Amino acid sequence: MDRIPILKLGGALIVTIQVDMHDRLAVALEEDLSERIVRTGARGVLIEISALEIVDSFIGRMLDNIAAVSRVLDAEVVVVGMRPAVAITLVELGLTLAGIKTALNVERGMAMIQARLAEEDADGVESAHGHREE
């Protein structure tokens, strides 16, 4: 399998990382995600990494890239499900994922995205994005 499935649910895209990432797969994921954000008008991306036992600098850079591209496309990336050992390793490596939001699990991550949507609705910002709805 050379593509990671992207699920759309309630204004957000959900990706579960469960295979070892390599260069080509990471590039494909970045492309697929950008394309889906534009096509669906999603405002948030949840990346679930509970299956990852190690987050090295390669994965860290991939997450950073995805977050940066998503931000330009006006979608927010939330990394969820990180194992305690992974968090410890990240800090030890000096990779603090500075530009990326994290949440304990998918439910809390989704709540963050919904809260952002509700806030923007209240501000009337949403209408400016109406043309991007699916």
Add this chain to the structure above:
Amino acid sequence: MDRIPILKLGGALIVTIQVDMHDRLAVALEEDLSERIVRTGARGVLIEISALEIVDSFIGRMLDNIAAVSRVLDAEVVVVGMRPAVAITLVELGLTLAGIKTALNVERGMAMIQARLAEEDADGVESAHGHREE
């Protein structure tokens, strides 16, 4: 990675199949799912299979098993994201997944589960399951 992550969201569990299933992994998934259904009181299980290019009799049997066990635990299984080619192969093989509900994508599958929950709420059945909430 020897475990497939199970995400909990809005009363449902979501599983994305994206690696080749083998015996041990299938058994682990069945066990993990049953355990999570009981622990979280989830009433629905969404199994996303858009990454699968082939659904053979082994996968068919696994889905059947998961559906049967979930039913006993009072949760409904909905298989979502099936590729057209997979659907054609299934019918040609005589595997019609008779006991399993299907939906086009995660959003529609989730809507089916939410509709079932709402129906039960209206019937007042929900209170009988209150003790299973997380």
